[in-house]
Amino acid sequence: MNHIAERRQEERERRHAEIIDAAEAVAAQVGLDAMTMDEVARNARLSRALLYVYFEDKPDLVFAICQRGLESLRARFEAAASRHDSGLAAIQAMGAAFVDFSREQPVHYDALARFARHSPLGQDGAANELACLQGGDSVQRIMVSCIERGIVDGSIRANVGPPGLVALTLWGYMQGIIQLATTKAAIIEHRGYDAAHLIDHALQLAAGALAPR
Amino acid sequence: MNHIAERRQEERERRHAEIIDAAEAVAAQVGLDAMTMDEVARNARLSRALLYVYFEDKPDLVFAICQRGLESLRARFEAAASRHDSGLAAIQAMGAAFVDFSREQPVHYDALARFARHSPLGQDGAANELACLQGGDSVQRIMVSCIERGIVDGSIRANVGPPGLVALTLWGYMQGIIQLATTKAAIIEHRGYDAAHLIDHALQLAAGALAPR
DNA sequence: TTAGTTTTTGACACTGTGTCAACACTTGCG
């Protein structure tokens, strides 16, 4: 029968999602590093071996988490893009959205940061990695379109450079700042500033770099 | 005798350095992640167990590598600071020096990046971690003094913000950009740019953000 | 029922970490 294959496919997808849910729950408690396949399996009430039917690897599972994160981030960026008229304002809102994202979904953010670190494995298997790359791409595209919009509407100076490069630069910038703010909060405070302060400052500085002179 | 304790102390330090040498050699070949204590021990012609006499942990050993890296980076920054008259030019030179550093001493750079990621363990043991924090501090101080110099000599606009925050921001920025450029070189090229291009652009953009209007 | 297919698992092999009791070597002293 054909219904049967269909049902199985659905169950397969549901299970797939459940495993990711379980992994996120574990990671939320102990972090992605300390998250073990055993714990994930226990949390999803499956045997550990079964995880390897649904995911290649532990990295593969993390890619799946990252994928969800990217989707969420994309939605936030899109919202930011449509909530503002001027290109610059939209880009600024994206910076803030990125920061919010890192705070509200730390596991997703961490998975994303990991993904950003690792060089792509090339055309090697890993369907989930590919999906992450595509997810990253669509986020970038939103940024690019807003930068172009800003150049047209005059809120961003025309000679900032090619929008594609500007988007990449801003992306790297935000990653760097957020990482600094989250991991070195103690040190920053010890110097008399605080993390929120640093981030505000960084966003402002970036806006200044894009605005016309 | 007192000479004997002295000699032993020297031998201890020599061995300490030799282990770090061995670790760097291994890491240069396979990367910090894949570097195993066993391989390091073999490379230093010692038993694995002895490594744990000289270093707490594998992380501790990586901190030691990081320390060397920070010292090297400090020297490069200091050179950059004294090679230029204007504060802005000095800061720009530091950006370039950071990039050079990441290219010429990838293992040191990677150790540094790892250190930057991990939150400090607090007052917990780990003498090497403390040394890294201090090393990071002295690098920051060089940046701060150059920013202040730039504000005085007019090459940097006075309202960029508190020099301490600006230094932190620039630091995070460079980390983000270099990471992006090194791990995602393939993707960047796929979009018609290249890594060197991106870095040039990023440095230019940063300079623009600091320069007076 | 039964034979074929798919799902699920326990048990295993492997790699790497960190620890410890015991071994080996130096050194100072009777």
Place this chain on the structure above:
DNA sequence: CGCAAGTGTTGACACAGTGTCAAAAACTAA
């Protein structure tokens, strides 16, 4: 010299985690 006390060094162990596989269990269709 010989021999204790201290120091350096190591092999062997316990442990934790990953990924794999043959076989058990569950399901399906005749």
